[in-house]
Amino acid sequence: MWTTLDPSRGGLPASYIPRTREQHRVVKLEGKNAVVTGGGAGIGEAIAARLAREGAAVVSSTSTRRRDRRVAEENGAAFVAADVTRDEDAEAIASDVDVLVNNAGGYTDPVFPDAPLEHWGRALDLNLRSAMVATHFAVRAMEQRGGGAIVNIASTAGLGFAPAPEPRVRSHESGPDAADGVPRIAG
Numbered sequence: 001m002w003t004t005l006d007p008s009r010g011g012l013p014a015s016y017i018p019r020t021r022e023q024h025r026v027v028k029l030e031g032k033n034a035v036v037t038g039g040g041a042g043i044g045e046a047i048a049a050r051l052a053r054e055g056a057a058v059v060s061s062t063s064t065r066r067r068d069r070r071v072a073e074e075n076g077a078a079f080v081a082a083d084v085t086r087d088e089d090a091e092a093i094a095s096d097v098d099v100l101v102n103n104a105g106g107y108t109d110p111v112f113p114d115a116p117l118e119h120w121g122r123a124l125d126l127n128l129r130s131a132m133v134a135t136h137f138a139v140r141a142m143e144q145r146g147g148g149a150i151v152n153i154a155s156t157a158g159l160g161f162a163p164a165p166e167p168r169v170r171s172h173e174s175g176p177d178a179a180d181g182v183p184r185i186a187g
Contacts, residue, residue, distance in 0.1 A: 030055035038104030040068025052076030061093045084130035094137040102131035103153040
């Protein structure tokens with residue numbers, strides 16, 4: 001468990017920490033279109049709610065579960081049932097956006113080395129490829145709109161901060177780790 005932001009003591013790398021007051025810019029979200037993938041629970045739900053409170057028109061995309069639809073609507077967000085691992089769904093949600101939050105992710109058991117190969121493919125589609133595809137379509141929309149913001153959410157395991165308790169790897173850890181590099185590749 002980390003109690004510090006000091007990278008030399010296991011906290012966030014210095015490149016993740018704004019160093020000056022100028023780096024803390026205020027972004028006006030009034031009238032902006034925002035999409036949060038995986039916005040039906042947890043961090044995604046909190047992000048969607050905050051964006052809506054800040055004045056953005058928020059679309060929360062997730063599975064078709066009734067709870068997710070209710071949560072989105074309670075937080076002032078519209079709900080869209082979308083499977084972000086399908087290119088056409090990713091294009092539909094990201095093609096008219098000012099802010100894209102790639103938050104969808106997860107894993108299912110079994111984990112490595114017990115997981116079959118196709119299990120890894122599904123995990124990478126959800127945790128890595130979906131963010132890359134949504135970013136692909138969002139960048140085009142943002143260019144036409146004069147700019148925008150893309151935020152990729154990753155687990156601390158994917159960033160390499162969490163110690164490995166055993167030599168087993170959850171398939172979602174491979175996706176967020178690679179997804180952390182998506183902005184460097186796309187930028």
